[in-house]
Amino acid sequence: xxxxxxxxxxxxxxxxxxxxxxxxxxxxxxxxxxxxxxxxxxxxxxxxxxxxxxxxxxxxxxxxxxxxxxxxxxxxxxxxxxxxxxxxxxxxxxxxxxxxxxxxxxxxxxxxxxxxxxxxxxxxxxxxxxxxxxxxxxxxxxxxxxxxxxxxxxxxxxxxxxxxxxxxxxxxxxxxxxxxxxxxxxxxxxxxxxxxxxxxxxxxxxxxxxxxxxxxxxxxxxxxxxxxxxxxxxxxxxxxxxxxxxxxxxxxxxxxxxxxxxxxxxxxxxxxxxxxxxxxxxxxxxxxxxxxxxxxxxxxxxxxxxxxxxxxxxxxxxxxxxxxxxxxxxxxxxxxxxxxxxxxxxxxxx
Amino acid sequence: xxxxxxxxxxxxxxxxxxxxxxxxxxxxxxxxxxxxxxxxxxxxxxxxxxxxxxxxxxxxxxxxxxxxxxxxxxxxxxxxxxxxxxxxxxxxxxxxxxxxxxxxxxxxxxxxxxxxxxxxxxxxxxxxxxxxxxxxxxxxxxxxxxxxxxxxxxxxxxxxxxxxxxxxxxxxxxxxxxxxxxxxxxxxxxxxxxxxxxxxxxxxxxxxxxxxxxxxxxxxxxxxxxxxxxxxxxxxxxxxxxxxxxxxxxxxxxxxxxxxxxxxxxxxxxxxxxxxxxxxxxxxxxxxxxxxxxxxxxxxxxxxxxxxxxxxxxxxxxxxxxxxxxxxxxxxxxxxxxxxxxxxxxxxxx
Numbered sequence: 294x295x296x297x298x299x300x301x302x303x304x305x306x307x308x309x310x311x312x313x314x315x316x317x318x319x320x321x322x323x324x325x326x327x328x329x330x331x332x333x334x335x336x337x338x339x340x341x342x343x344x345x346x347x348x349x350x351x352x353x354x355x356x357x358x359x360x361x362x363x364x365x366x367x368x369x370x371x372x373x374x375x376x377x378x379x380x381x382x383x384x385x386x387x388x389x390x391x392x393x394x395x396x397x398x399x400x401x402x403x404x405x406x407x408x409x410x411x412x413x414x415x416x417x418x419x420x421x422x423x424x425x426x427x428x429x430x431x432x433x434x435x436x437x438x439x440x441x442x443x444x445x446x447x448x449x450x451x452x453x454x455x456x457x458x459x460x461x462x463x464x465x466x467x468x469x470x471x472x473x474x475x476x477x478x479x480x481x482x483x484x485x486x487x488x489x490x491x492x493x494x495x496x497x498x499x500x501x502x503x504x505x506x507x508x509x510x511x512x513x514x515x516x517x518x519x520x521x522x523x524x525x526x527x528x529x530x531x532x533x534x535x536x537x538x539x540x541x542x543x544x545x546x547x548x549x550x551x552x553x554x555x556x557x558x559x560x561x562x563x564x565x566x567x568x569x570x571x572x573x574x575x576x577x578x579x580x581x582x583x584x585x586x587x588x589x590x591x592x593x594x595x596x597x598x599x600x601x602x603x604x605x606x607x608x609x610x611x612x613x614x615x616x617x618x619x620x621x622x623x624x625x626x627x628x629x630x631x632x633x634x635x636x637x638x639x640x641x642x643x
Numbered sequence: 644x645x646x647x648x649x650x651x652x653x654x655x656x657x658x659x660x661x662x663x664x665x666x667x668x669x670x671x672x673x674x675x676x677x678x679x680x681x682x683x684x685x686x687x688x689x690x691x692x693x694x695x696x697x698x699x700x701x702x703x704x705x706x707x708x709x710x711x712x713x714x715x716x717x718x719x720x721x722x723x724x725x726x727x728x729x730x731x732x733x734x735x736x737x738x739x740x741x742x743x744x745x746x747x748x749x750x751x752x753x754x755x756x757x758x759x760x761x762x763x764x765x766x767x768x769x770x771x772x773x774x775x776x777x778x779x780x781x782x783x784x785x786x787x788x789x790x791x792x793x794x795x796x797x798x799x800x801x802x803x804x805x806x807x808x809x810x811x812x813x814x815x816x817x818x819x820x821x822x823x824x825x826x827x828x829x830x831x832x833x834x835x836x837x838x839x840x841x842x843x844x845x846x847x848x849x850x851x852x853x854x855x856x857x858x859x860x861x862x863x864x865x866x867x868x869x870x871x872x873x874x875x876x877x878x879x880x881x882x883x884x885x886x887x888x889x890x891x892x893x894x895x896x897x898x899x900x901x902x903x904x905x906x907x908x909x910x911x912x913x914x915x916x917x918x919x920x921x922x923x924x925x926x927x928x929x930x931x932x933x934x935x936x937x938x939x940x941x942x943x944x945x946x947x948x949x950x951x952x953x954x955x956x957x958x959x960x961x962x963x964x965x966x967x968x969x970x971x972x973x974x975x976x977x978x979x980x981x982x983x984x985x986x987x988x989x990x991x992x993x
Contacts, residue, residue, distance in 0.1 A: 303753035311780060314754065318761040319778045322768065326740050328796075329774040338776030340741060340794065347697065351777050351792055353745045357784045390676050391690060395703045395790045403653035404664065411668040418672060424679040425672045426688030427701050428665050433788070434707045440745045440790035442701055444690065446678075 310636075312543075334547075335454050336384035336531060337445070346452060348445045350381035356436035363487075364480045367406055369508040370439070371413025377534065378443035379421055379512035380589040384532040385454075386517055387447035392418065393427030397438040421514055451526050453593065458529035458548035462594040462615040465527075467516045467608055469560040470537055471578060474585025475568040476500065476507030482572075503564045510589040516608065517591075523602040527593035536584040539636035540592050541622050548594075551620030554613030554634075557627050559583075583624070583634070660986075662893075684897075685804050686734035686881060687795070696802060698795045700731035706786035713837075714830045717756055719858040720789070721763025727884065728793035729771055729862035730939040734882040735804075736867055737797035742768065743777030747788040771864055801876050803943065808879035808898035812944040812965040815877075817866045817958055819910040820887055821928060824935025825918040826850065826857030832922075853914045860939040866958065867941075873952040877943035886934040889986035890942050891972050898944075901970030904963030904984075907977050909933075933974070933984070 306314065319333045330346060331339035337348035354360055354374055375392055382389040394414060398407065407430075418425050427442070483495040497504060513532075520527065529548055531540045537559070545552055559582045569576040594615055595603065603609050613625075623631040656664065669683045680696060681689035687698035704710055704724055725742055732739040744764060748757065757780075768775050777792070833845040847854060863882075870877065879898055881890045887909070895902055909932045919926040944965055945953065953959050963975075973981040 303755055306748065306750055306752060306754060306757070309754055314757070315778050315780055317754070318757055318780070319775060322765055322775045324774050325768075325772045326774055329741060329776055332774060332776040333778050338741065338743065340776070349741075349743060349777065349792070349794065351743045351745045351779050351790070353747050353779055353781045353788075353790065355747045355781055355783050355788075358747075358782045391679060391688065391699075393688065393699060393701045393792065395701045397703050397705045397708075397788055398656065400656055402656060404656060404659060404667070405653055407656070407664070407668055415672055418675075422675040424674050424676055424682060425669060426679055426682040426690070427699065428669045428683050429701050429703055430661060430665055430668070431703045431705055432708045433705050435785045438703075438705075438747055438783070438788045438790075440701070440703065440788075442699070442743065442792045444699065 331454070336381040337387070339385070339452060344449050346447055346449055348382055348385045348387045348447060349442065350378055351440060351442045352378050352381065354439045356438065361484070363484050365508065367409035368413035368416070371410040372417040372509055374439045374441045375414055375417040375423070375443075376510050376512050377589060378441040379423065379514065380510070380532045380534070382443050382445035383512050383514055383517050383591060384530050385445065385447060386451050386520065386527060386530060387445035388517065389421060389423050389443055389445045389512070389514065391424045391426045391444040393442040394425065395429040395431070395440040397431045397433035399433045399435055399437070402437065421512065453527045453530040454547070455529050455531050455544050456547040458544050458550055458594040458615045459596070460550060460615055460617045461597055462528050463597060463600060463611050464541070464552060464554060464592070464594055464613040464615065465603065465609050465611050466533070466537070466560065466590055466592045467513050468588065468590040469562045469565070470533065470588050470590065471565045471581030471585045472503045472506040472562045473510060473587040473589070474507070474581045475565040476503035476505070477587070478568055478572055479503060480507065500564060500568070502562060503568060507587060510587065512589060513591045519606070519608070525595055525599045525602055527595050530591060530593035533588045533590045533592050534586060535636070536586040537592065538583040538634040541634055542636050544592070544594065545622045548615070549618045551616040551618070552613055552622045553616055553625055554623075555625050558610060558612040560610045681804070686731040687737070689735070689802060694799050696797055696799055698732055698735045698737045698797060699792065700728055701790060701792045702728050702731065704789045706788065711834070713834050715858065717759035718763035718766070721760040722767040722859050724789045724791045725764055725767040725773070725793075726860050726862050727939060728791040729773065729864070730860070730882045730884070732793050732795035733862050733864055733867050733941060734880050735795065735797060736801050736870065736877065736880060737795035738867065739771060739773050739793055739795040739862070739864065741774045741776045741794040743792040744775065745779040745781070745790040747781045747783035749783045749785055749787070752787065771862065803877045803880040804897070805879050805881050805894050806897040808894050808900055808944040808965045809946070810900060810965055810967045811947055812878050813947060813950060813961050814891070814902060814904060814942070814944055814963040814965065815953065815959050815961050816883070816887065816910065816940055816942045817863050818938065818940040819912045819915070820883065820938050820940065821915045821931030821935045822853045822856040822912050823860060823937040823939070824857070824931045825915040826853035826855070827937070828918055828922055829853060830857065850914060850918070852912060853918060857937060860937065862939060863941045869956070869958070875945055875949045875952055877945055880941060880943035883938045883940045883942050884936060885986070886936040887942065888933040888984040891984055892986050894942070894944065895972045898965070899968045901966040901968070902963055902972045903966055903975055905975050908960060908962040910960045
């Protein structure tokens with residue numbers, strides 16, 4: 294019997310990024326079944342032997358890390374737990390069908406609190422035509438951990454991986470970027486004020502859009518439908534959970550290419566810009582767009598031949614293009630200088 | 644902004660059993676897809692429209708609740724997290740194919756510790772021909788939470804639910820019962836001794852079987868194969884995770900029947916009996932068998948016509964039979980008295 298903390302020669306989790314860690318841990322696993330088309334390394338695993346493929350993904354939300362009960366309504370939390378899994382299904386160009394939700398919960402939560410959470414789960418399931426098919430509930434000593442598994446369906450010839458982007462392909466993103474993180478900044482600011490003065494009633498009305506973006510993200514099933522209607526199969530796709538820069542680097546690495554994106558083309562909502570100016574004169578909206586995360590928009594690349602089909606869409610923005618292998622991933626500023634994109638690494642919490 | 648603890652009129656989670664809670668929370672969910680054959684309420688969900696069905700299950704292990712790092716080797720823990728999910732696949736008479744593992748982990752764990760955990764996951768995947776297809780890793784503030792999703796395959800005409808048991812069917816169980824809980828009792832005893840005297844070196848050799856049963860359970864894929872070879876489709880099946888009594892009550896409730904099991908027929912290993920006699924003269928091995936849990940054996944019912952095919956199996960024990968609707972679930976003692984079976988309820992941890 295021994296304590297883990299006293300191991301000699303230990304490597305701290307914080308010394309490794311999340312993606313490097315997962316690569317290291319899952320390296321060397323054998324594939325036993327031909328029905329496993331794609332394992333670890335994309336938004337979803339791809340399974341099946343027929344024309345229709347099944348895609349599966351799993352996501353975990355941890356209290357105190359991914360959500361703060363001080364400002365997270367339970368109904369929104371249940372909605373979000375399902376929504377972010379469905380977003381991964383969308384990122385494969387697939388249609389979500391079922392979810393399973395596992396919850397570990399301490400006795401700090403009441404039955405009524407759990408009902409609120411499930412009301413949110415149900416609202417999201419109904420909104421996106423998804424069936425809840427599993428609901429494990431376990432005890433936890435501290436706080437809540439929610440793990441959602443989502444299952445979707447897609448024809449073999451429409452599956453979109455991160456690895457298919459080609460030189461000259463156009464880079465597209467749905468919706469706007471940085472607003473979810475701006476919502477989080479507002480909530481954190483109000484929390485500090487509230488803790489200093491519990492009688493304080495925050496006025497959040499003028500931040501409604503960014504707050505909703507953070508607390509109640511929507512998976513872009515509508516974009517998957519739009520692409521099908523326009524008969525476009527993206528060459529690569531990923532959802533924006535960790536920030537545009539990080540996701541672009543995933544596509545570039547897995548597609549063996551570089552990219553140019555243009556700062557002035559990044560879609561940024563005016564509330565995002567306003568929150569940034571309130572927070573600090575040094576906080577640039579473009580930084581939130583690049584690194585904010587949790588937008589759950591779809592980032593994808595299309596062949597140039599498909600440009601005409603999308604150029605008039607109000608929901609899809611063409612922000613740049615793919616460059617050849619060996620070139621970096623860069624953002625071009627309005628002054629025509631280039632900034633190399635870097636991912637904000639995930640770090641284990643202290 | 645408010646604190647959950649101060650809600651008025653709250654119902655404590657501890658006031659409800661786990662199964663009643665899940666029933667209450669998942670009540671009222673609509674089914675949107677005909678590909679959802681079975682949702683919440685069995686060992687797995689059943690999905691698909693063709694002859695081959697997909698079965699899916701999710702399980703969560705929480706540090707401090709389901710495992711104690713004082714005496715749980717990480718490699719065993721990784722193995723167990725996968726094994727118990729595969730056991731749920733077996734309980735549908737299906738063959739496991741893929742798993743996804745989500746881990747929330749605090750910085751108390753090193754990269755090397757995570758590698759140990761994954762070595763156990765890999766060993767179990769290789770042992771049971773299962774592909775790891777998803778591996779999410781998140782931070783946690785305190786301890787470790789592991790959620791495993793397992794996916795399996797089964798022909799439509801072989802799927803076995805909890806609900807198909809018929810009057811006069813024979814009740815069968817694989818392996819032996821109560822040994823995993825006996826292993827836990829030994830570990831808890833040694834932990835107390837170790838805490839009182841850290842120089843103490845526990846001698847665990849003579850408990851090897853019960854310890855392995857607790858620390859490294861095996862899903863009974865061999866029983867699923869045996870049933871296929873003998874051309875038996877059980878009428879009902881469940882895996883023994885919460886104890887024989889609890890699982891029998893699930894089958895009786897969902898199959899609308901009662902049952903008689905015979906105390907002298909319950910398979911109990913001699914190490915289980917020895918541990919009980921060491922612990923207390925009042926601890927009966929049969930109590931461990933009925934209520935111990937975590938055995939991960941298969942409990943199933945077969946039609947009487949299949950009796951001849953199984954009667955000589957050393958791995959399957961016929962312990963009783965199904966009785967008509969409205970009769971209770973009882974155990975008959977060697978003295979021919981009857982004891983009504985009760986489930987040991989799950990309680991939220993304090």
